[in-house]
Amino acid sequence: xxxxxxxxxxxxxxxxxxxxxxxxxxxxxxxxxxxxxxxxxxxxxxxxxxxxxxxxxxxxxxxxxxxxxxxxxxxxxxxxxxxxxxxxxxxxxxxxxxxxxxxxxxxxxxxxxxxxxxxxxxxxxxxxxxxxxxxxxxxxxxxxxxxxxxxxxxxxxxxxxxxxxxxxxxxxxxxxxxxxxxxxxxxxxxxxxxxxxx
Amino acid sequence: xxxxxxxxxxxxxxxxxxxxxxxxxxxxxxxxxxxxxxxxxxxxxxxxxxxxxxxxxxxxxxxxxxxxxxxxxxxxxxxxxxxxxxxxxxxxxxxxxxxxxxxxxxxxxxxxxxxxxxxxxxxxxxxxxxxxxxxxxxxxxxxxxxxxxxxxxxxxxxxxxxxxxxxxxxxxxxxxxxxxxxxxxxxxxxxxxxxxxx
DNA sequence: TGGTTTGCCTAGGAGAGCTAGGCTACTACC
DNA sequence: GGTAGTAGCCTAGCTCTCCTAGGCAAACCA
Numbered sequence: 001x002x003x004x005x006x007x008x009x010x011x012x013x014x015x016x017x018x019x020x021x022x023x024x025x026x027x028x029x030x031x032x033x034x035x036x037x038x039x040x041x042x043x044x045x046x047x048x049x050x051x052x053x054x055x056x057x058x059x060x061x062x063x064x065x066x067x068x069x070x071x072x073x074x075x076x077x078x079x080x081x082x083x084x085x086x087x088x089x090x091x092x093x094x095x096x097x098x099x100x101x102x103x104x105x106x107x108x109x110x111x112x113x114x115x116x117x118x119x120x121x122x123x124x125x126x127x128x129x130x131x132x133x134x135x136x137x138x139x140x141x142x143x144x145x146x147x148x149x150x151x152x153x154x155x156x157x158x159x160x161x162x163x164x165x166x167x168x169x170x171x172x173x174x175x176x177x178x179x180x181x182x183x184x185x186x187x188x189x190x191x192x193x194x195x196x197x198x
Numbered sequence: 199x200x201x202x203x204x205x206x207x208x209x210x211x212x213x214x215x216x217x218x219x220x221x222x223x224x225x226x227x228x229x230x231x232x233x234x235x236x237x238x239x240x241x242x243x244x245x246x247x248x249x250x251x252x253x254x255x256x257x258x259x260x261x262x263x264x265x266x267x268x269x270x271x272x273x274x275x276x277x278x279x280x281x282x283x284x285x286x287x288x289x290x291x292x293x294x295x296x297x298x299x300x301x302x303x304x305x306x307x308x309x310x311x312x313x314x315x316x317x318x319x320x321x322x323x324x325x326x327x328x329x330x331x332x333x334x335x336x337x338x339x340x341x342x343x344x345x346x347x348x349x350x351x352x353x354x355x356x357x358x359x360x361x362x363x364x365x366x367x368x369x370x371x372x373x374x375x376x377x378x379x380x381x382x383x384x385x386x387x388x389x390x391x392x393x394x395x396x
Numbered sequence: 397t398g399g400t401t402t403g404c405c406t407a408g409g410a411g412a413g414c415t416a417g418g419c420t421a422c423t424a425c426c
Numbered sequence: 427g428g429t430a431g432t433a434g435c436c437t438a439g440c441t442c443t444c445c446t447a448g449g450c451a452a453a454c455c456a
Contacts, residue, residue, distance in 0.1 A: 104356055106357060136364050144369070147349030155341070160348075163311065174338040
C-alpha cells in the first residue's frame, strides 16, 4: 500500500494539465483521481469539493499568466510593451485553453482580491504610463484593453472568426495597431457632461 | 393522464428562461422535466441529448439577439448605428445572462453557418459602411468590434471590473467613443510588409 | 515504542444522463 | 365507426459524478 503522494498543489497542477487536454468542463474529481491511481473519495482529503478544485486551477492560471506577462514586459515601454503584453496574453490562452477557461469562473471578491489578477491589473496600468492618460481615462482605457484582448482570444477559440478567410494573426496585429492609435490619441469626453458641452 | 404538450420549441424556450434564472451550467434535463411536470426520460423524445438542448438554446439566443440588433439599427448610420448596435448587444447580454452564456458554446461549422450569427456578422459589416473601410481592414475592424463588445460584456459579468470604483456604464460609453474614433481613422498597415516599408 | 496524525480505503446515497421497452391517447384511413 | 398507426408519456435500470461517514495502515514524533 504505497502512498500516492497526493497534495493539493499536485492535484491543482494535474487538473490544469487535464483541463488543457480535455477541456475544463470535463475535468472531474473522478477523472483526476484516476490519473493519480487513487479513489475519488481520497481526494476530498486535499480539496474541499469540485468547485474548490476549479478555483485553485483558476488561481494557478492567473499566477502563471501574470508571470509570463511580467517577463514579456521587462524593459519595454509604449507600443512595444502593449504588443508584448498582448502577445503573452494570447499565447498563454492559446497554449493553455483549459487553464484560460478556468480563469473565467466567478471568483468571490476576497479571493479575487488576493489573486494574481491584481498584479495583472497593475501591469496593465503600467503600460498606460507610456500613453500619458489620467483618471478616469486610464481606468476606461484599461478596461477597453482587457476587453479587446479577452474578447479576441475568446472569439478566436470558440470559432467566431472562422467564416472569414483572413487569418486571425493578421487581424490581431491590426487590432493592436488600432489600440495603440486610440490610446495615443484618446478621444475627449462627449458633450453629455456640462463642462465639455458646446 | 393529460398530456403536458411538450415540444422541442417549448423545451428550448423554457431552458433559455431557466438558464437566465439559475445559470446555464445548472440547466439540466431533469430540472427542465420537473418544470414541465414530466419525467426526464420523456424529454428524450423531443431532444437528442443534453448537448442538443444547449445548442438549441444557443441558436435561439443568436436569433433573438440578431432581431434586437436589427431593430436597434433601423434608420441609423455612422456612430449612431455603432452605439445602437453596441447597446442592444450589451443590453441583451445583461438581461439574459444564461442565454448569452449559451451563445458561447462551440457550434460545429455547419450549424454555425446556418445560424443567426451570420445575420449578426452582416449587420456589423453594414455599420462599417459608414466608416468607409475596404478589405481587409473591414474584416479586421469587424473582429475588433466584436472582440470589444464581447470582451467588455463578458468581463463585466464575471466581475473583472469590480475592483475599480468607476462605473462600468461610463467606461462602456468611452469605449464606444474610442471605437468610433479608431474606426474613423483606421491606422494604415505597419511596415512589416514590403510595399509599405520605408 | 506507543500514540497521533496523515493518507488512503470501502461503502453508500443522491442526482444527472441516457436506453429499452411498455402503455395510452389521439389521428387517419378505409 | 372500427382499427391501425403513431405521438407522448411512463417505469425500470444502467453508468457516472459528487460527496459523506467511518475504518485501517503507514509515517512521524516524542
